[in-house]
Amino acid sequence: MKTIIRNIRGKEWFLVAGALLFTAAQVKLELLFPEYLKDITALIQSATIESGKLLTLCWQMFAFVAGALICALLTVLCVAISSSHITARIRQSVFNKIMDFSLEEVAKFTTPSLITRCTFDVMQVQMFISTAPAMLIRSILTGVMATIGIWGKHIIWTSITGGTVALMLALLSLLILFLTPATMRVNKLTDRLNKISLEHLTGLRVIHAYNAQDYQQEKFDSVNNSLADTNIYINNRMALMYPIITLFTSLTTLLIYFSGVFILRSSEASHKLHTFSNMIASATYASQAIMAFLMLVFLMMMLPRMIASLRRISEVLNENIKIQDGGGVIVSGNDTGKVEFRNVSFRYPGAVNDALSGITFTVNPGQTAAIIGSTGSGKTSILNLIPRLYDVSGGEVFVDGFNVRDFKLNDLRERLGYVPQKAILFSMSIADNIGYGDNSRFKPTLENIKEAAEVGQASEFIEQQEAGYDTEVQQGGKNFSGGQKQRLTISRAISRNPEIYIFDDSFSALDFKTDKILRAKLRETAGNATIIIVAQRISTIRNADKIIVLDKGRIAGTGTHEELMSSCQIYREMAESQSISQ
């Protein structure tokens, strides 16, 4: 709730206040209706009908109805304007916060969950704030006013209304409470069904190859059947809801009239007419009161989903971001491009074992360093520590001779050209993708972008596109093949003209030939920049100045290809399996 209130600003407070005020006015006007009905009945039943009085009443009633309509529309207007702005602000703050997250927080929440929080959950909140507050005020006021209206009439009518309302609410609440576990089961089963269907689609080739159609069908069947069964179970009980409401509404009216007979019988003749019109007004009030409480029940049904969404949003907003700017450094010439690890250890949050330990190495300006090792040996973890995507658990990482923690984050990352394992492109033009990013030192011109694409071996296929460098990349880079995407992301790093290049297995989708040409051109263009490459293929890295062999998070050997061939058994085995010999 605090999340919502915190996001209401200046004039929106007036709108909110306006909405509440107009709702109240509207309810007040609507509730005048039974009173008028009472007056009219009295007028009609009286011996002499004064048509002049009737006409006055008539105009007054129409005026009130029109007034109620105007109030209602003003409420809707206030709610629409304020809720869409409040929602936009919540969405923006969630988004901004996510943008501030470091990798650690993203990993903690997971990417799909963050997307859901920023889209679906925000929409849930919007739906709620655009309907719920007005509904809540309306139902409470109607309920209270109807109760007051009925209160003075007769103790029996009051207790009849109170009794039926209480009984109905109790029944409905019980029903909802009783069905909550089943509703949760439906959610779980739906997830499961989704999972099995997706598994079926991704595994189609295997399913065909293993004639496993029946095997999959059986799995699907069992979940599909229990989903249908659970839904039927819930529906059978939810089916009571609407009839209960109808029954109780009619029953209240009937009871009031029925008891009215006996009340009227015992009342004095002079009071009879008054009592009679009171009875009719009471019945109207009663049905209004029931409606009001029903609205409350529906609100209560909406509430859990809304609270869940709000909680998921506030979790994002209240998350502490671990990695913050350092004090800032002024880099002087000599060490530009130097990367140094001093006895670094690293453990992923929540993990039991260190992903890295005792990592010490230095890469000097202009050198090409390679990190090699089997899957899970910690190669990517080392790379993540250089741009401070994660912080070390122990030891220190130095870039340009300064601890990475001392840099302003943007200043640090400006110096790096990072190419991740998974090629990520944005839906903008190819030129914008290659020239992507904020770089205070240098903004690439189209010329620079074309040069970068040339080195990245991307210019050929870009120029083949109809719109060339203006070609729009579709979301997720769907209109390019894996190898093309990888070449675009490599070009992006090159156009940044960084001090240090970082390649995380970025050549895997390239065939050997392209891989080789690209590396040769890159070394040429990079000049005095440092290059750090993580790779699987020894052919990719064998010419590196320094090769670091990782094994289970520790360094198993450092040196050139030739040195390692003779000194490091793990490296030799890898090389032999790839048929590389001296």
Add this chain to the structure above:
Amino acid sequence: MLSTFKLIRRISVYVKKYRSKLVLAFLFSMIGALMNMVVPDIIRRITDTIAAGLNSSIDASAVIRYSFIALFMMAGGFVCIFLQNALLPLVSQLMSRDIRNDMNRKIDRIPLSYFDVRPNGDTLSRVTTDVDMFANAVTNNISGIISSIVTIIGISLVMFSINVILTFTLMALSIVFFMFNTFLMKKSQPYFHSQQHLLGAVNAKAEEAISGHLIIKSFGGEQETRQSFSESNNKLAQDAWHSQFISGMMMPIMNVGGQFSNVAVVLAGAFLMLHHHSGITIGMIVAFVSYSRIFASMLTNLSQCISSLQPAIAATNRILELMDVEEMTEANTPKTLDKVKGHITFSDVKFGYVKDKIIIHDFSADVKAGSKIAIVGPTGAGKSTVINLLMRFYELNGGKILIDGVSIADMARNNLHEFIGLVPQDIWTFEGSIRDNIVYSTEGISDNKLNDVLEASGLVYFVSAMPEGVDTVINEQSNLSTGQRQLITIARAMVKDPPVLILDEATSSVDTRTEKLIQAALDKLMAGRTSFIIAHRLSTIQNADLILVMKDGDIVETGKHDELLALNGVYADIYRSQFDTK
């Protein structure tokens, strides 16, 4: 898009099984609506009886009689509406269960070419979301439409029987309000579309930015992204309140419309009562007040049900679209082979993924049983095509593929697949025990046999370290490395023990040391079997009996390693770039 009529006819196949339940549901719905409708009329009679006795004595026995009739009607209405509310969802759940089942089976009969060009999410949402929407439409909208229509007709009849003038007054007013709302709804369509559009844009931006978080961070694109998001978000906020305002107006207008009609009816009734011949009683006015409420709410209900039917119709269309996809052709009278040696002949094979774009021209080769065939080529050369054809995932455009002299087009697919073990490029494991993942659909596998396979595939250490050994359930969260999952897919093929083996980059995700360990197992597995191997690393396939070299979709060279080197073509090129020492 099918016309609504055709749509109903298609869906009626699923209705058939539950016809009797559905008819009962409609029957109950009608009876229930009628019974509930009579209640206000009975209350009218009670009011009139009381009013008539106001000045003398009230006919209590009549009131009691009426009350009992009312009670009976209410109870009857309760039961009928409950039964309707229970039966309809039951039918819709059972129907959607059947539809889902059929869709799941259909997926197995649709050619893979259908799925290869479509995102899985598209098919998935048809099986899950669209079926849900269909079920909801049957449960809520259809029953809503029926009960609204029944009620509207019934109420009109009852009202006409009470008083014609009052009925016309009421109907005219309700229809005016209803039309006004319909007009509003039409007017609001463009606003809704633009809001949907802008919301989609904002959500797409959020999704892209969150997925690309790593790049945004490392390239300092936070500011830029934030700005672009905030632009879209503000545009949405500016626009959203229009559609919210308009949609928010509907309810109050219908509400006020109801009240307005109430007032009008009361006043018209009052004036009519002034003429003593009109036969209007106070009870009639009270009854009309109730009827006008029901009438207005039923009209609103009807229009809401009809308008929310639109998306459901679209969803049903998407369901039927999938059901109508042309299925894979099977031979009419398939030849069944019990056992094959694995002698495979390609004879003048012509193939193109698009009919008029043939990529494999007249390929012929004779593969002796037990020989080893390698397929090599740069990324994107179409190496998997041969596998697609051999498995008959795609149909040839010309020529034949024969297994032991029988054309695979003359065999049933299931029969063909019995003889082939596939280790696909995309590693596929599912949520289930390791045992289920390995044994999969192969029948009659003893624990001994499974242990042998675990041993041979190099999984044995890893499996024994798992908490429940081979019965440990694996899923996305269980942190299996890609390499380990790939080993499971290899073990799956080992269990199947087929005469023909296809390894499509089977060791691409296994690190080089592990690869070495299982290479021996793979060699053992391949011994005596016809094996097709797709590999990046040429080292693994140099001793193949036949190497197919692919480029741009076509098979450009065939021969043994030495022959191909001597050709000095594509193969020699790839070889040199890979084994190049400098």
